[in-house]
Amino acid sequence: MKLKGTQILLKILEEEQVEIIFGYPGGSVLDIYDRLYSSKLRHILVRHEQGAVHAADGYARATGKVGVCLVTSGPGATNTVTGIATANMDSIPLVVFTGQVPTHLIGNDAFQECDITGITRPCTKHNFLVRNIEELAPTIKEAFHIARAGRPGPVLVDLPKNVMAAEIDYDPDKITIRNYETFHKPFPKKMAQCYEMLLHAKRPLIMTGGGVILGKAAAELTALARKYQIPVTGTLMGLGSFPGSDPLWLGMLGMHGTYYANMAVSECDLLIAVGVRFDDRVTGTIETFAANAQIVQIDIDPSSINRNIVVDLPIVDECRPALQIMLKYLTEHNYAPDKEERRAWLGQIAGWKEKVPLSYCRNSQVIKPQHVIETLYKITQGNVIITTEVGQNQMWTAQFFPFDQPNTFISSGGLGTMGYGLPAAIGVKSALPDRQVVDIAGDGSLQMNIQELATAAQYKINVKIVLLNNNYLGMVRQWQELFYEKRYSFTDMTYAPDFVKLAEAYGIVGLRATKPEEVESTLRQGLAIDKPVLMDFHVAREECVYPMVRPGASISEMTLDREMIN
Numbered sequence: 001m002k003l004k005g006t007q008i009l010l011k012i013l014e015e016e017q018v019e020i021i022f023g024y025p026g027g028s029v030l031d032i033y034d035r036l037y038s039s040k041l042r043h044i045l046v047r048h049e050q051g052a053v054h055a056a057d058g059y060a061r062a063t064g065k066v067g068v069c070l071v072t073s074g075p076g077a078t079n080t081v082t083g084i085a086t087a088n089m090d091s092i093p094l095v096v097f098t099g100q101v102p103t104h105l106i107g108n109d110a111f112q113e114c115d116i117t118g119i120t121r122p123c124t125k126h127n128f129l130v131r132n133i134e135e136l137a138p139t140i141k142e143a144f145h146i147a148r149a150g151r152p153g154p155v156l157v158d159l160p161k162n163v164m165a166a167e168i169d170y171d172p173d174k175i176t177i178r179n180y181e182t183f184h185k186p187f188p189k190k191m192a193q194c195y196e197m198l199l200h201a202k203r204p205l206i207m208t209g210g211g212v213i214l215g216k217a218a219a220e221l222t223a224l225a226r227k228y229q230i231p232v233t234g235t236l237m238g239l240g241s242f243p244g245s246d247p248l249w250l251g252m253l254g255m256h257g258t259y260y261a262n263m264a265v266s267e268c269d270l271l272i273a274v275g276v277r278f279d280d281r282v283t284g285t286i287e288t289f290a291a292n293a294q295i296v297q298i299d300i301d302p303s304s305i306n307r308n309i310v311v312d313l314p315i316v317d318e319c320r321p322a323l324q325i326m327l328k329y330l331t332e333h334n335y336a337p338d339k340e341e342r343r344a345w346l347g348q349i350a351g352w353k354e355k356v357p358l359s360y361c362r363n364s365q366v367i368k369p370q371h372v373i374e375t376l377y378k379i380t381q382g383n384v385i386i387t388t389e390v391g392q393n394q395m396w397t398a399q400f401f402p403f404d405q406p407n408t409f410i411s412s413g414g415l416g417t418m419g420y421g422l423p424a425a426i427g428v429k430s431a432l433p434d435r436q437v438v439d440i441a442g443d444g445s446l447q448m449n450i451q452e453l454a455t456a457a458q459y460k461i462n463v464k465i466v467l468l469n470n471n472y473l474g475m476v477r478q479w480q481e482l483f484y485e486k487r488y489s490f491t492d493m494t495y496a497p498d499f500v501k502l503a504e505a506y507g508i509v510g511l512r513a514t515k516p517e518e519v520e521s522t523l524r525q526g527l528a529i530d531k532p533v534l535m536d537f538h539v540a541r542e543e544c545v546y547p548m549v550r551p552g553a554s555i556s557e558m559t560l561d562r563e564m565i566n
């Protein structure tokens with residue numbers, strides 16, 4: 001059957017079971033958009049191409065499927081770069097289709113031409129420029145395969161206009177692509193080593209990361225920890241991979257980790273790190289990180305092993321089968337922790353928890369941002385998917401909202417992209433319309449992609465925005481307070497829109513709370529409305545996120561708030 005390039009693209013999207021395309025049209029993709037006009041594929045028109053990529057990324061994080069977006073050449077393509085880099089840093093599977101000028105004009109500085117494969121080479125898992133119609137179908141298939149396979153990531157496919165207008169015989173059965181699957185053998189020797197290490201460990205600790213969520217290994221990790229009573233800490237990306245309300249959970253470690261998680265890492269004698277890459281925000285000074293421990297690291301990506309932290313036992317495998325094999329091995333070999341030793345270790349951790357719990361001033365006259373987050377948890381009982389922006393709002397969410405399920409905390413970890421949360425929430429909610437989806441935002445970040453309120457309004461994507469409005473670029477202000485003698489250089493955001501009026505201008509609902517006693521009622525009201533709602537909480541302006549590990553310090557050296565120390 002002879003088909004045009006545009007038809008082949010849409011056919012393969014259907015074959016790949018793509019449910020939603022997030023996109024924005026332009027000259028180079030007009031033919032594709034014309035096909036979409038009469039297609040059953042669902043397309044959501046965003047208001048900025050960065051929003052399209054973050055929405056596809058939110059969709060992918062919430063569903064575990066590949067997120068898809070479509071944009072035009074030149075500025076449309078360059079506007080996707082931040083979104084692509086965000087997904088790349090957090091290993092999120094995306095396929096980003098960009099229009100391109102016709103092949104004979106490539107290299108001519110043609111109108112809206114840009115070398116997007118060159119630009120995105122360092123921030124994609126892989127990218128392609130489709131040079132002729134013969135390459136089109138296998139390239140698109142391969143793009144989806146690469147996005148998913150092994151450690152996932154974003155793949156860009158650049159589609160010149162003339163290639164999409166050309167025709168070719170299309171037979172899906174004849175498409176062959178390279179196989180990128182990695183094959184894993186069980187590692188009996190390594191399991192024996194791990195067993196020995198556990199047998200000798202008096203103070204074991206599990207550290208869980210984003211790889212556990214991406215690798216769908218949360219159940220196995222939880223089983224391992226619970227069966228052998230091993231306490232668990234996690235990275236920002238790992239939140240939700242172990243139940244946040246389980247007593248074995250110590251919260252996040254690292255720069256804004258809990259006192260007890262950071263102390264446990266520093267004092268443990270065995271660290272089993274699963275699906276983590278030991279980011280510098282997590283480790284603090286490398287030399288002193290888990291200095292008393294032997295380290296086991298399980299990761300699908302060999303390049304993550306021994307890159308930042310040298311480990312004693314590397315296991316290169318997908319997290320799920322690796323943990324399954326480990327559980328089986330430990331069961332078959334009747335591993336059981338020494339009861340006294342384990343009681344002593346959990347007791348030591350309980351002591352740290354009691355000495356320095358996460359806390360804040362609870363009888364303040366102004367709204368504390370932590371209070372808003374805790375109240376959100378109380379009202380929803382955690383039955384909500386949270387996206388965040390970047391900065392203090394993100395850290396307080398990580399600290400004060402216990403995530404019990406994987407894929408419910410959706411945040412830009414590696415790149416730390418302000419402006420991520422709103423479009424990501426739109427992506428999540430469009431995939432899972434029956435779930436409550438809340439973007440916890442800072443006023444600076446929210447303004448970076450505020451235009452996406454129109455997308456939410458147009459498609460009735462009823463996301464809720466909980467704006468922790470401190471009229472500052474709060475996290476940067478915090479660093480200026482602590483390290484630059486309160487010289488608040490260009491972080492005051494007092495000149496801001498009236499967010500309630502702005503919400504109304506976009507056709508959504510705006511609510512405001514200015515006093516602590518209004519927090520709960522505002523949240524209840526906002527969550528109950530069947531429309532997108534922006535809730536503007538005027539919070540304590542100069543609140544800081546604590547604990548804080550100063551840059552260059554060990555994670556056991558934390559700056560604490562006086563409120564925290566019992």
Ligand SMILES: Cc1ncc(C[n+]2csc(CCOP(=O)(O)OP(=O)(O)O)c2C)c(N)n1
Binds near residue numbers: 389393418444470
């Ligand atoms: C696109 C982008 N630009 C700059 C930064 C640097 N940065 C990190 S946190 C932050 C402040 C965020 O302010 P806001 O969104 O108001 O959140 P708050 O910290 O007050 O909760 C800035 C500017 C960033 N992470 N991303």
